[in-house]
Amino acid sequence: MSFTDSERARYARHLALPEIGLPGQERLKSARVLIVGAGGLGSPAALYLAAAGVGTLGILDCDRVDLSNLQRQVLFGTSTVGMPKASAAAARLAELNPGVRLEPHDLELSAGNACDLIGRYEVVVDGSDRLATRYVVNDACVILGRKLVSAAIHRFEGQLFTYVPGAGPCYRCLFADVRDGLVANCATAGVLGVLPGVMGALQATEAIKLITGIGDPLTGRLLVYDALALRFEEFRLQRRNDCAVCGDRPTIHDLKDPPAMNSRDTAGVRLLSSPDLAALLKAAGAQPPPLIDVREVHEFAAGHLAGSVNIPLGQLESRLGEIPGGVPPVFICRSGGRSMAACRMALAARIGSPANLEGGLLGWAAEVDPTLRVA
Numbered sequence: 001m002s003f004t005d006s007e008r009a010r011y012a013r014h015l016a017l018p019e020i021g022l023p024g025q026e027r028l029k030s031a032r033v034l035i036v037g038a039g040g041l042g043s044p045a046a047l048y049l050a051a052a053g054v055g056t057l058g059i060l061d062c063d064r065v066d067l068s069n070l071q072r073q074v075l076f077g078t079s080t081v082g083m084p085k086a087s088a089a090a091a092r093l094a095e096l097n098p099g100v101r102l103e104p105h106d107l108e109l110s111a112g113n114a115c116d117l118i119g120r121y122e123v124v125v126d127g128s129d130r131l132a133t134r135y136v137v138n139d140a141c142v143i144l145g146r147k148l149v150s151a152a153i154h155r156f157e158g159q160l161f162t163y164v165p166g167a168g169p170c171y172r173c174l175f176a177d178v179r180d181g182l183v184a185n186c187a188t189a190g191v192l193g194v195l196p197g198v199m200g201a202l203q204a205t206e207a208i209k210l211i212t213g214i215g216d217p218l219t220g221r222l223l224v225y226d227a228l229a230l231r232f233e234e235f236r237l238q239r240r241n242d243c244a245v246c247g248d249r250p251t252i253h254d255l256k257d258p259p260a261m262n263s264r265d266t267a268g269v270r271l272l273s274s275p276d277l278a279a280l281l282k283a284a285g286a287q288p289p290p291l292i293d294v295r296e297v298h299e300f301a302a303g304h305l306a307g308s309v310n311i312p313l314g315q316l317e318s319r320l321g322e323i324p325g326g327v328p329p330v331f332i333c334r335s336g337g338r339s340m341a342a343c344r345m346a347l348a349a350r351i352g353s354p355a356n357l358e359g360g361l362l363g364w365a366a367e368v369d370p371t372l373r374v375a
Contacts, residue, residue, distance in 0.1 A: 001026045001029060001030065003022075003025070003029075007053070007099060010053070010097075010099075011025050011052075011053055014028075014052070014053070019212075019214045019215075020212055020214065024212035024213075024214065025053060027211050027212050027213070028052055028053045028054055028055065028208070028211055028212065029053055029054075029055045030055050031054050031055055031056070031122060031123065031211045032054075032055065032056040032058070032120065032121045032122050032123075033049055033056070033057055033058065033121060033122070033123045033124075033125060033207055033211075034058040034060060034117065034118060034120070034121035034123070034124045034125070035049070035057065035058065035059050035060065035125045035127065036060050036061075036109060036124060036125065036126045036127060036128050036133065036137055037060070037061055037126070037127040037128040037129065037133075038059050038060075038061040038063075038073075038075060038085040038086060038089040038127075039061070039063075039069065039072075039073055039085075039127060039129060039196070040072040040073055040127070040153060040191065040195075040196030040197075040200070041127030041151050041153065041196045041199055041200040041203060042059070042061070042075075042089075042125070042127035042200065043072075043073045043074045043075035043076070043089075043196070043197075043200060044074060044196065044197045044200030044201050044204065045125050045127060045200040045201070045203045045204045045207070046059060046075060046089060046093055047074065047075065047092075047093070047096065047204075048200075048201060048204035048205075049125075049204050049207060049208070050093040050096050050097045050100045050102075051096060051097060052204070052208055053097065053099065053100070054100060054207075054211070055100065055101060056100070056101045056102075056103060056121075057093065057100050057101070057102055057103070058102075058103040058104075058105060058117075058120070058121055059085075059086050059089045059090055059093075059102065059103070059104050059105065060086065060105040060107070060109060060117065061084075061085040061086045061089070061105075061106070062084075062086075062106060062107050062108040063084075063085050064082055064083060064084055064085060065080045065081050065082060065083050065084075065085055065088055066081065067081050071193045072191065072193040072194070072195075072196050072197070073196075074197065075088070075089045075093075076088055076092070080092075084104075084106045085106075086104035086105055086106040087104050087106060089104065090102040090103075090104040105117065109128070109136060109137065110136065110257055111136055111254075111255035111256050111257045114136050114137065114139075114140040114255055115140050115143065115144060115255060118137070118140045118141060118144055118146055119144050119146075121146065122146065122211075123146070123147045123148075123149070123207050123210055123211060124137060124141055124146055124147070124148045124149070125149050125203050125204070125207055126138075126148060126149065126150040126151070127151060127196075127200065127203065132257060134150065134152075134171060135171070135172065136255060136257065137150070137171075138150070138163070138170055138171035138245070139172070139245045139252055139255055140255060141163060141165075142163070142165070142170050142172075142245045142246045143245070143252075143253070143255070145165045146165070147162070147163065147164050147165070147210050148162070148163040148170075148171070149161075149162050149163075149203045149206040149207050149210070149218075150162075150163070150171055151199045151200070151203050152199075153191055153195050153196050153199055154191070155190055155191060155192070156191075156192050156195065156226065156227040156228045157195075157224065157225065157226055157227070158195055158196070158198060158199035158224070158225040158227070159199075159222060159223065159224050159225075160199060160202050160203065160206070160218060160222070160223040160225070161174065161218060161221075161222050161223070162206050162210070162217045162218040162219050163219065164210070164217055164219045167217075167219045167220075168219035168220035168237070168239060169219075169220060169237050169238060169239040169240065169243070169246070170239075170243065170245060170246045172243055172244060172245050172246070173237065173238075173239055173240040173243045173246065174222065174237060190296070190298065192227055194227070195225075195227050198225060198227070199225065202223070206218055220236060220237050220238070220239075221234050221235065221236060221237060222234070222235045222237055268343075268347045268353070268354075269340065269343040269344070269347070269354060269355070269356050270328070270353055270354070270355040270356070271355070271356055271358050272330065272355050272356065272357055272358060273358050273359070273363070273367070274357065274358075274359060274363045274364040274366075274367040274368045275367055275368065277330065277355075277357055277364070277368075278368050280330075287327075288307060289327045289328060289329060289330050289355070290309065290323055290324050290327065290329040290330070291305055291307055291308035291309065291329070291330050292308070292309055292311055292316075292323060292329050292330070292331050292332065292342065293305070293308045293309065293310045293311070293332045293333070294311060294312060294313040294316060294331055294332065294333050294338050294339055294341075294342045295310070295312065295313075295332075295333050295334055295338065295375075296312050297310060297312060298375065299334065299374075299375040301375075302373055302374070303361070303372050303373035303374055304332075304361075305332065305361070305364070305372075308332060309322075311323075313333070313338045313341060313342055316342055316345055317345055317349075320345070320346065320349045320351065323346075323351065328351070328352060328353040328354055328355060329346065329351065329354055329355070330354075330355040330356075330357060331343050331346070331354060331355065331356055331357070332357045332360065332361060333357075333360050333361070334360045334361055334362060334374060334375075335359065335360040335361075335363075336356060336357065336358050336359050336360040336363070337360075339356050339357055339360065340356045342354070342356075343356045360374075361374045362374055
């Protein structure tokens with residue numbers, strides 16, 4: 001594979017590294033990498049992989065750039081607000097390195113298209129913010145024998161993990177099954193703007209190592225970064241023999257979209273509109289039902305219903321015993337998704353007839369009390 005004088009100048013610092021040199025740069029130029037999610041993690045990963053000279057870079061994202069993204073998603077600028085992320089990312093990366101072949105995928109990854117898409121690439125960098133997507137990506141990589149670099153962020157903490165077929169555990173070995181809705185995303189829990197920059201750069205590092213064959217990949221290890229303490233910790237991991245997808249007797253052979261906690265299955269759950277709840281509270285007088293607000297602490301502090309108790313959804317399962325018995329509780333969140341997940345958790349714990357505030361506090365502010373501040 002030949003390099004032009006311009007390419008030699010562009011990649012001079014790589015060529016000067018004996019560990020990479022011309023052979024490693026050739027591997028980068030012939031590599032095909034798919035980035036799932038052009039958000040906080042995907043932005044820095046894509047920038048560094050394009051700058052490094054990865055030959056073909058796929059960018060998969062079905063979302064559009066929002067003003068709130070610009071606090072951390074460094075691929076985009078104010079002028080790109082409202083544009084599809086995949087195409088906006090491709091334009092930015094083409095400007096950075098016109099020698100990279102860019103393949104934008106403006107669609108949502110699902111069990112139906114994952115194998116076709118992931119099968120076109122050799123390394124997958126997963127920066128998605130939905131648990132369901134992470135499982136689909138992981139399972140597709142295991143089934144297809146593709147290398148995977150997966151990262152996740154939450155508030156001030158980041159996690160990084162690398163899967164290499166036949167060399168260590170997969171994502172499902174670490175987290176057998178955690179459904180959407182149990183973990184708050186960036187929009188609800190918040191995230192330090194620079195955190196995904198750190199983790200996305202580490203993802204790019206791992207991808208470059210996997211492509212060039214240098215160093216030791218993060219297989220069999222989970223790297224955890226605490227931004228507040230500025231500390232990295234490493235946890236050793238083992239492949240689970242009973243893993244459903246990479247175990248000795250796998251039960252997952254074809255992809256299926258995991259069930260979401262925020263689906264519209266409402267069996268056993270009472271649905272209350274904001275006016276319904278207002279009428280219920282008025283009729284109850286001094287003995288209202290338990291109002292359980294499952295948002296994060298900072299959301300609750302910004303504004304909440306009088307008399308409500310804050311138990312964040314991630315803590316609810318271990319704190320269900322704190323909910324008074326006798327009267328079915330009403331679960332509350334920002335828009336109704338997390339509170340529906342809370343209702344299902346309550347039903348599983350044999351708490352009968354839990355109620356969900358449909359539309360959440362956003363609906364309450366719109367229909368009952370416009371002075372309520374909803375974070």
